[in-house]
Amino acid sequence: MGAGESQPDPRWEDVAVPIAPRGVVVGVDGSEHGQCALVWAAREAQRRRRPLHIVSAYSVPIFAASGLDGGYATVDDSVIREGAEAIVRQAVEKVMGYDIEVTSSVENGDASGVLLEMSETAELLVFGTRGRGGFVGRLLGSVSSALPAHAKCPTVTVPLVCSDRLGETTEDRRIRAEQAQEGHKLVENVVVAGVDGSEQARVALLEAAEQAERLGASLRVVCAVPQYSGSLAWVPAPMDRKALFDDIQVTLDAGMAWLRSHFPNLRIEGELKDGSPVDVLVEASRHVELVVLGTRGRGGFTGMLLGSTSGGVLHHAKGPVMVVPDREDARLADRARFGPVLGND
Known part of the structure; x- marks a missing residue:
């Protein structure tokens, strides 16, 4: 040299x-x-x-040979x-x-x-x-x-x-956060976790909370409730749907209390949305740092093993998406202490 x-x-x-x-x-x-x-x-x-x-x-x-020897x-x-x-x-x-x-x-x-x-x-x-x-x-x-x-x-x-947001400096992120607070529809310093009440979703929620802490971000827990379809299409509305939302809200609040007990210093908010889970999460992906999902759930959110919802989000997301596999976590054991658990699973 x-x-x-x-x-x-x-x-x-x-x-x-x-x-x-x-x-x-x-x-x-x-x-x-x-x-x-x-x-x-x-x-x-x-x-x-x-x-x-x-x-x-x-x-x-x-490849197949074309000569006489085959x-x-x-x-x-x-x-x-x-x-x-x-x-x-x-x-x-x-x-x-x-x-x-x-x-x-x-x-x-x-x-x-x-x-x-x-x-x-x-x-x-x-x-x-x-x-x-x-x-x-x-x-x-x-x-x-x-x-x-x-x-x-x-x-x-x-x-x-995501190439534009990946080129940001620390000062860029500070300005972006201020603009977001002023109501500009820009990328917020937020991690969104999609939940449906399943244990798989709770595992993903714990990972999302840890990721939010690493990013210095807040965590938004989102549960989307699609319109009735198939065998449920006959259910009277809007009274039954309001009752459904009320029940889900109680469960969501209990889950939030549980999560805050494990992440007391993390800013956590919850949203119960009326609409398609795919549409809700794809739209969220435009404006947040990361969307987090489990690999499967009840069918309302992540469906079968990387089913229609999680697959749809991955296909159309406008920002990074994390998919968390099902696994054991000791923190799941005390969830029932904080209130009703959907389906008693």
């Missing part, structure tokens, strides 16, 4: 592939969507004071791998300004399988909602729809529309 050349920072040198990366894991593919996810993940790793692992995955194409042929993967390595190196360089430990790897294999395996030990998986096809695939295609549904840790999808 010449006298005028700078020494590389050892934190940013390529490292051996961790068998079980911890902290925040982000998938990159060189697309703009991947770059947005990378910046969000780096900021989150710094907030959590946890390492960041950057990974790209590729598959070697296999059979199948494969492409030499050296060029493909070199391209993936270049993407990872660029990603590492992009996050050099953050005070975090960074590791990276290039994996040969199915991108879904790679990240799902890493979710066994990671605290958080982050990825964009659309990529080149090699990593996050089509808009919420095979990879980005599989991850929220099956990952063992929370996942965050970051749409390209």
Whole structure:
């Protein structure tokens, strides 16, 4: 190395592939969507004071041979791998300004399988909602729809529309907060958690509260009640619907009291909304820092395993969305002490 050349920072040198990366894991593919996810993940790793692992995955194409010998042929993967390595190196360089430990790897294999395996030990998986096809695939295609549904840790999808807010400075955030208080429809320093009374939603709610504390944000707990449909369409309205709202409000208030007991210093507010859960949360995603959902619920909010509601929110959200898998949490044990629990589950 010449006298005028700078020494590389050892934190940013390529490292051996961790068998079980911890902290925040982000998938990159060189697309703009991947770059947005990378910046969000780096900021989150710094907030959590946890390492960041950057990974790209590729598959070697296999095609039917056209010669007389028939059979199948494969492409030499050296060029493909070199391209993936270049993407990872660029990603590492992009996050050099953050005070975090960074590791990276290039994996040969199915991108879904790679990240799902890493979710066994990671605290958080982050990825964009659309990529080149090699990593996050089509808009919420095979990879980005599989991850929220099956990952063992929370996942965050970051749409390209977030690029403007990710470029903000601390002063920008301060001005934005002041403008929001004055009634401007800008991004508020708020985390929104969608709940439906299920235990899965309560697990997501706890994660949302922890995330709000990391962001220095307030937490807004939202329960949306859709119009009657199907077998319930015959139910008289509006009297029964008002009674339904009253019952749900009592349960929501009890849940809020429980949550405040575990997060006494967090500003928490609740909203009971009349409308489609997908529409309510998609609209909220335009104006808040993060929307948090569970992987499944009663059918009113997150439905089946990444069912119609959570899938709809992920497809159309205008901001980052976190999906939290079902898991045990000791804090759930005292929920019933604070009032009625929907369905007595």
